[in-house]
Amino acid sequence: MSKANGAGAGTISYSLFFFAFLFGPLIIMVVTAFNSSSFPRITPWECFTTDWFGVLVGNSRLMGGLGTSVIIGIGVVALAVPIGLAGALALSELSPRLRATLYTVLITPILIPGVVLGISTIVFWGLVGRAFGEDYASAFYNGLFLTLIGQVTFISAYAMLIFSARLQRFDPTLTEAALDLGATPGQCFRKILLPFLKPAIGSAAFLTLLASFENYNTTVFTILSDSTFTTALASKVRLGTDPSLSALAVIIIGLTLMGAMVHEAHTRRQSLLRSGKPKISPLYANPVTRVMTHPAGLAVILIGIAAALIYGGSQHDSSVCQANILAEKRAVQEQLLKEQRERIRKQREDATPTAPANGGATNNPSPFGGAFKPGGLSPNKETAPANPSPFGGAFKPGGLAPKPEAAPAPAPANPSPFGGAFKPNALKPDSN
């Protein structure tokens, strides 16, 4: 009987299909991070390389955005977690009718399109700023402040949902018991309810940080002329892609997997401890497996492996392979240059207005092609100065130029390949 619901062939094949859909794109992206081809692809495979990590770290716009994102993220955690906690507490104790109303109000920021939230935030605080007679240098026109406020609006609701889920499992007789034993209401709150919510505070802090970091739709409006990690990333992707983004994905996925493994080890250990089994579990009898299954031990092991991989990767960079490929590439490059000149002459005759964009393509920047010095043609003004790369100084950030293949074809259809975000003036609020 139970076989009908058990793991049949259909179940297994569907699960495999589903997870292939989930992981396939990520795995392919990860693989492209190690191909030296200047466009992220697997075929043709050129050479195994770790240079793209260097390109990534050398991107000052992204790294600057990272700093901004961290500041905003910390601010969002500091605000959204307490606000979400207050919302969940309010919901848990209101009368049913009031609760339904408040729930609807508090949940809408999650449902409202992020674009709308971003707009309403800058409009409202702009009005407030005007009401106080503040100028554009004030906080009301500051991208960091507005992003913080805009993100807190809906990220608090995420935190609230986490706290609500935890609160639903809270036994209200515990509070009554504490009251009955002589505690004041304040003491009940501090000594009973807050300790109970502690794990939820941790996961809410983590999720709000992640949500803040990831957010694009709201942030792209509220950040004004600044940029966060994600908005910098988005404008980079829109401009043209190169495998340094894949390298970023490798780092994020690596961190995620490490986090997931440590978290899993932690929950396993907790459930083992709760069941009182550790004493008889063979894993705990052996000192080696005991250390390996402890979350801290596992974290140390994983960090060690990651460090070894990073070191190995940086060593690989200066290996013989690259020198050999460089010569080979140069020949290919020469060939390409000839062909490109030919094409450009034709296109010049057509007199398309997008000629400069094509000009960028002619140089076909390669990570190894520092000699071709395409940096001057890169739209990424910030990245144009040579950035110190921990992985081999031979190579220049010129590799961040728009993908060469994309430039000739879609350029005419795309009126501004540099995107609105790249015109910082357009993002300034002094539009009226």
Added chain:
Amino acid sequence: MTAIRNAFNGFVGRHGMGAAIFIGAAVFFWVIFLIVLPQLAMLDYSFRHNLPRADVGGPQDVYTIANYSYFLLGNDSTLQTTDLAVLGKTMLAAVFVTLIDIALCYPIAFILAHSATGVATRLMVIGLIVPFWVNEILRAFAFRVLFGATGVINGFGQSMGLWDVPIDFIRADVALYSGLTYAYILLMVFPIYNAVEALDRNQIEAARDMGASWWRVHWRVVLPVAKPGIASGATMVFMLTAGALAAPQILGGPSSLWFTQLIYQWFNQSANWQRGSAYAVILLVVCIGFVMLLMRVFKVNIGAIGR
């Protein structure tokens, strides 16, 4: 008002004055200054002219419906359907993506709740969550890697000799729809999972025992239980898809615009915040109206969202 005062007194009695003030102040700030007033400000703004700063508050600063009439009539007061068509297409595409997500996620949620056991369940849950810790932009980027003109699929197809000229998946919106389907899949799986998990497994076995077919078991027993979860997931996926900006910007073809991109253009390229606000209000009203309509049709309560 008295209800709110009673609630506040309840908090004081239960958690003490300090906690009650914290709860009251935080919720008040959230509701008033973060949710309600900004939306009202945007609404007000959408009815105003785009004036130079010096004229704001002056005699010319009067209410107007010009920003809304522009949406339908354009500059020359004749019916123009370009923006309307973009809105319609965005809504349709969002519905399409939502339906695909339901079809993809219902089986996996059911498997997760009722077929997988122990380690497999934990692995599947981790496997579901891990991809969504990767930045939204990077997820869209992954689809660009897959579907680009020199992307993995074209590279593979061409090297296998399946086709000669790169297929423009981006122009055909294949990349966009795949990317959007992928982007919010987690928000569909977990609500359905939570709903289906509550179903007593014995009910399924009893139905099977009474000779119901596999199809009928799902239609009559599982689906009614899953309905609130599906409604919750569908609402979130629909709203997020209709309001998506990153994926259309990265994966959208040159000829296809998402409505959010119009709003973005009014703000960042045309520097007309008032009109952008009007378009944002239109998006909000249409989306919420559509969701409310569906909730009415399928008899689901908004209280189920997010559970």
Added chain:
Amino acid sequence: MSTRDVVLDHVSVRFGSYTAVDNAYLTIKGGEFFSFLGPSGCGKTTLLRVVSGFVDPSEGRVLIGGKDMARIGPNKRPTALIFQNLALFPLMSVADNIAFPLEVRGVGKKERRKRADGLLDMIALPDVGDKKVHELSGGQRQRVAIARALAVEPDILLLDEPLSALDLKLRHHMRTELRAIQQRVGLTFIYITHDQGEALTMSDRVAVMNSGVIEQIGDPESIYDRPKTPFVASFVGETNRIAGKVISQSGETTTLDTPAGPLSGRTAGGRHYKPGDECLLFIRPEKLSLSPTADAPNTISARCVKEEFEGSARQVFLKAGEIDLRLSLVNSGLAESRMAADSATNVSFTASSATVLPMGPGAETSA
């Protein structure tokens, strides 16, 4: 008046239009083990919450030690409540649980631990102080909850069905233990239960409640043997119920005309009946006995339907016309053979062991 007295002075509790407790009036003496017995939803838990201060009475007063408790919160009353689910704090160690009342009163850490250990000794669990609550067995948790309540040094201990989660054997053991603790500490215990066995074995006095009304207050013997209402007669213990019309009433004895013939019983509550009044006669299964003749008064001719052997007793199910009867025979080892099914037999009882009560709505609710 002792500080451990509790007076419920005409207490009523209403939630909207629903009356949970209706005009409860009673005095619980200091050092008494007092139980409220009744089915779920009868208002007994509400009454307990009124005493502990979680619910304010809609009318009437609660006096503890002669002091009106109005506007005195649960944390200021000399009561300690043991919750049905015990409400031990899962994140604290056992010792921290017991020391919690001292902690919130600002007692120093060392002193707290010393007194917690003392209380753990008292409940005979000296070595569990550093364990977590979930590592204890059900019975141990029970005793820890009592120790925690006693740490407040209350005058009155309130217990809300604390044994209901335990298995049968442990429940019987804890009855004895609770009673022993109560006698050792000399506090007033107010005990809530729906289990008549618990109420009768442990209590000095019992109040039987039904639909918010206290139906009868008395010691266990009088509750069991001399019920004053049809509800008490049928809720407490097993009973046979025979309906009939009053023929005559003489002094303490009322005789009814029943389908099984004229039957007499004790007149409960000094009531007066007219001939023809509809009444019920209640007789306990163990007060019925097999009779050789059918001619003696208070004898019923019946047929045996079935018999159940319980070890210490045998339950015989009989039918006399339309009336179902149950007879309990103690397994005394005397020559009592199994009764054949459908065999005819006679049962009789003494008039003083049966109770006659007026037919009322309460009689219907609990058969």
